[in-house]
Amino acid sequence: MEDTDNKQAVGYAFLEIPEVEKYFADLNTKLLAGRHVQSDDYYLFLTLEEYGLQFAFFYERLYNLKLNYGLHDGVKYYYLDFFDAGKGKAMDISRYRALTELQTVIGLMLINMYYAKYFQNPKIITWSDIRKEIQFGDLKEKYQKILFDEVKEEYIGSEWSNVEKNFKNTINSFHELGWVKKQFQQSEEIKFEIMASIHRLAELYKEEIDNFAVFTEKISNWKEE
Amino acid sequence: MALHEKISRKQIPEYFTDSDIRVTLEELAARFNQSVWQTDRIMKTLNYFFIKNVPDQFGKYYLSDYARRVVKLIENKLENPYKNYPLRETFQKYFTIRTGEFKTIHDLEIRFGRDFVSPYKNVIENHLDGLQDELQEAHHKLSDILISEQLTAIQMVHQFVLVFNRFGERAEDIGNAIHTKDRFLVNLHEETDKFYQYIMESQTPENDEEIEQINKLRADWAIASEIYNDLSSFFESVDQKLALIHKQILYATEKLLELQENFSTRSNFRLAIKRILNKTLDQAAYEKGDVAFSAAFPLKNIPNDKVQFFYPDYYFFIVQKAGQLIEILRDEAYEQEQKQIIENQSRQAEIINEWLLSALDELAAGKEILLDHWINRVYSSENSIDLALYAGFELVQRTVNEKDYQVDIQNSLETLTDMKLQLWKIRITSRPSATLS
Numbered sequence: 001m002e003d004t005d006n007k008q009a010v011g012y013a014f015l016e017i018p019e020v021e022k023y024f025a026d027l028n029t030k031l032l033a034g035r036h037v038q039s040d041d042y043y044l045f046l047t048l049e050e051y052g053l054q055f056a057f058f059y060e061r062l063y064n065l066k067l068n069y070g071l072h073d074g075v076k077y078y079y080l081d082f083f084d085a086g087k088g089k090a091m092d093i094s095r096y097r098a099l100t101e102l103q104t105v106i107g108l109m110l111i112n113m114y115y116a117k118y119f120q121n122p123k124i125i126t127w128s129d130i131r132k133e134i135q136f137g138d139l140k141e142k143y144q145k146i147l148f149d150e151v152k153e154e155y156i157g158s159e160w161s162n163v164e165k166n167f168k169n170t171i172n173s174f175h176e177l178g179w180v181k182k183q184f185q186q187s188e189e190i191k192f193e194i195m196a197s198i199h200r201l202a203e204l205y206k207e208e209i210d211n212f213a214v215f216t217e218k219i220s221n222w223k224e225e
Numbered sequence: 226m227a228l229h230e231k232i233s234r235k236q237i238p239e240y241f242t243d244s245d246i247r248v249t250l251e252e253l254a255a256r257f258n259q260s261v262w263q264t265d266r267i268m269k270t271l272n273y274f275f276i277k278n279v280p281d282q283f284g285k286y287y288l289s290d291y292a293r294r295v296v297k298l299i300e301n302k303l304e305n306p307y308k309n310y311p312l313r314e315t316f317q318k319y320f321t322i323r324t325g326e327f328k329t330i331h332d333l334e335i336r337f338g339r340d341f342v343s344p345y346k347n348v349i350e351n352h353l354d355g356l357q358d359e360l361q362e363a364h365h366k367l368s369d370i371l372i373s374e375q376l377t378a379i380q381m382v383h384q385f386v387l388v389f390n391r392f393g394e395r396a397e398d399i400g401n402a403i404h405t406k407d408r409f410l411v412n413l414h415e416e417t418d419k420f421y422q423y424i425m426e427s428q429t430p431e432n433d434e435e436i437e438q439i440n441k442l443r444a445d446w447a448i449a450s451e452i453y454n455d456l457s458s459f460f461e462s463v464d465q466k467l468a469l470i471h472k473q474i475l476y477a478t479e480k481l482l483e484l485q486e487n488f489s490t491r492s493n494f495r496l497a498i499k500r501i502l503n504k505t506l507d508q509a510a511y512e513k514g515d516v517a518f519s520a521a522f523p524l525k526n527i528p529n530d531k532v533q534f535f536y537p538d539y540y541f542f543i544v545q546k547a548g549q550l551i552e553i554l555r556d557e558a559y560e561q562e563q564k565q566i567i568e569n570q571s572r573q574a575e576i577i578n579e580w581l582l583s584a585l586d587e588l589a590a591g592k593e594i595l596l597d598h599w600i601n602r603v604y605s606s607e608n609s610i611d612l613a614l615y616a617g618f619e620l621v622q623r624t625v626n627e628k629d630y631q632v633d634i635q636n637s638l639e640t641l642t643d644m645k646l647q648l649w650k651i652r653i654t655s656r657p658s659a660t661l662s
Contacts, residue, residue, distance in 0.1 A: 028532070029531075029532045031528075032528060032529075032530040032531070032532060033529060033530065033531045033532070034527045034528055034529045065528060080528045081528070082526070082528065094530070095528065095529065095530040096526045096527065096528050096529050096530070097526065097527065097529040098524040098525065098526050099524060099525055099526075099527065100516075100524075101509060101515070101516045101517055101518045101524070102515060102516045104505060104518075104524065104525070105502075105505055105506065105509055105516055108498065108501060108502040108505055109502060111498050111502075112495075112498055112499060112502050115368065115495045115498070116368050117364070117368070118367070118368055118480060118491075119363075119364050119367045119368065119476065119477040119480050119481075120364055120473060120476070120477070121472075121473070121476040139502070139503065139506060142503070142506035142507070143506065145506075145510075145511065146506060146509045146510060146511050146516050147511065147516070148511065149511035162514050166514070166515070177527075201525075202494075202498060202501075204525040204527075205501055205525065208501060208523070209497045209498075209500075209501050212497070212500055212501070212504075215504075216504065218521070219504075219508065219519070219521045219522065222520070222521035
């Protein structure tokens, strides 16, 4: 009850503050589209830092969504999340989306690569880094199996170009989410910076990561059924 | 590389055979736990780039110059000779200026001219490359430490310290090198400025010899400033590279300090990520150029309500403006008036024409026409001054230049009856040949 009273006390008056008015449309559109807002979206990030409480109230009341933030390697990022109870007003299928299998695999692969570059800043990944990981990394056979359908010593150009296309599309959508910062045009070779916010994907799988044994067992049992 | 190594160790001769290559390939395959390599394909590549046939000795080969260069390049990259040599000493060795070292521009040019300084620049660049490689290597080692599962905590800390120390030394060397380089640039600037001073100190030239002298000083100053600019921009790029390396060292150091506090958390998290990635890959399969998960693997949702504003594009079409048609009402009075005018004019022309024809007939009949009389006649008949005058002028125009008629003009004025006008006395006659017989 007390909590409700506090929420009522916040209200919507902050929308009339000039700096909120100025950035609201951009910020709202990006957050609802799944964007993770961090310091490189300078003004939007500052607005959230300043009026985080008010925005959290706004999204909870009007969208039933949670304005959350993550903190990794000293980098803070804001994003909208569902409450545990469900998807809020984003229940409508047009208002949420599931990450695809390919996006999930590439996302986890990138978090893994993030740690390979843990001591470097910025953490720049090129197409050659990705190829190296697929060809020579310690999970190479698994990568090759799912990306090329077979494990071979070498792959021809067209096989690689299909894989490259898949990576490009995924990197494009991660760029929209704010998980990476793209540094290439569609016709150019892949090059991007991995942002700390990519850890949100790990956060999405937190339950599976924290209870890995249970998760593994669940999968095996499901297979047996 | 393997062939080069064997030749150096005199395990195979300089001119080796086909079977030497095959044996070497088999050894390599065994060393790297590979099954038999595609020997023919490798032989083809070797033949194309790296080995050459020995003339007149069938089945024997030697390493091409290109192959030797590649080997040298790789050796340099792996064992950069500058790796263990402090950067500051390199700077000091090549870029130190002693007082009064440059008496003439020639001295300066020989020491720091673009062509002469280029090998030193290469040394510095190689040095920086070596440093960058070493840093890269250290990064890998650091990352490896983070995923080491089998090492004990004490060993890990020990390894951290080793790598950390090397970073510290490098950072110190870079700091010293930058200091040396800055002092060198200041000294060089002073030296090149002297050539400008020579120009300033010289007097205004008064003869050809002095003009030549001042031109020479100017040319010396141009060379000196070019040398300064060249080295200054070179060191600017060195500065940028060093700043980047320094930044990387600082970042890595910061991360190391952080890790000392929360190493186990980080390390555990990384292992957890690797575990889930591994499991994810196990649950995934290739499907028509895409990836599919087994039904048991959960996919995660994120809000994705894309707000889109649709608006019609603005096109710059040239729009035809509708013309407004105004119907003018018929003004009958005006119409009648205009008709009357036209009719009058038309009738006047007819009348004039009739008068003209009758006049010409008269002339043809041998009569003479006195113009004033004729105009008076028309006037009295038609009762219009204008008409009478037009008819008169028309008659003169029609006859004056015609060979059949003769127009005599006398210098005496005749008054036209009732018209308050005077006219030269004009008599028109027909020439005898034109007269009707």
